[in-house]
Amino acid sequence: MRFFENNVAPDQTVQTSLKVLGAGLPRCATSSLQTALESQHIGLSPCMHFAHIAPNAERGDIVLAAIREKETARRHKLLYGLFNGFQATSDFPASIFMDDLMDMYPDAKIVLNKRPGGGSQWVESIKLLTFGGSPVYRSLCFLWKTDRNVAAMWDGIMELCQSKLDLAPHELLTEKHYDAHNAWIHAEAAKRGREVLEFEPRDGWEPLCTFLEKEAPTDEPFPHRNDASEVRRYMAQQGGS
Template structure:
């Protein structure tokens, strides 16, 4: 299941990033990933949080990058994650947009957005906010990938607070606007054009920016809604975490209850 398992193999690890989708999570990132990987656009593989969360080694690299304050050293770490991918959409890509623009100077920058800041706020609060809370951390603590996932959120928050020191909260419409303006400003510093895109725009602006032909078969733009799946993922993660705690408790109880007797018998 997406976000829980990932068997994708990236054959090449050479730098080949051609598209940087810099919009925040819950800004049609999965739909955009599907479009980028389709036969219409052909930018496969596309990095997405779904290809990070199931892998402790990748999560550790992202954590190391979030903690690294030296840009050159941070980008060395990020090359280990993003090289070999032709595109990126969703976290952790968007939080490193400035680094990615330096690492891949020829990549097209797309700023994928929701129809409004309010719509984004409602969506993010219903889906991803949970993963940075103790309600997630404590039940899932025994699973390394889940522990690391939690800390990715925490250190991500710290990095964003440093980037926007006057920010009153990350789950605010203010943050949504600040991030989008930051992407535009970082692109402007580097003389890069930003393709502003909303899901209602469909294929046309992206195809034009990437010099691709829109689909002639009239197919609609992919529309993946991760909200329902994320709700299921939450239940599975919490469920397996609680089962792990129960198993650990049972093992400790059995050892405490029967262990001394077994030791006396065999000694």
């Protein structure tokens, strides 16, 4: 299962370049987008997702170092080390480093995956992840480095969201947070003269494949992958550890 296993090991001996930046927040169809990008129709495998971070202590350490690094060149070096070997991104950690990644990968296509139903639906869905930053989670999971990393990353993400999106603490994980993130993506892309495709799974293959200059399948539904049950199982296991 995605949040228990660490079975993606891309070849990092050869320099690669990200082709697609999935810029949407977690719980915005990030796994459906990942599955589509990795499909035979688009062929961008592997695609980085938080499911490749959570069970991997080394990658978690790199993410934490990048969160804490204030100097741009050193932060970019850390991120290169994290993303090398991957062809696309979706979910965190990419979503909070989009300004860096736009500079690092100037030719990558930017896809802003959005939550069906907008900010109000996102607020309800993101509650599923807040356990990872809770005192209960921290007390139950302090023996495992991967879980300590998850809790530390939660703190770092919230701090970056406040600074990058100009949010007050009480505005985190609200509709304002959702709207501010999407506006930030558009603003950062506009600074660099980059196009952004806003995308929801219900849009189907056509707009995504057209944007990526791929042929859209006509006889296959767009993937719908919901990690909610797996996240709940992950949290339940940590609570029972």
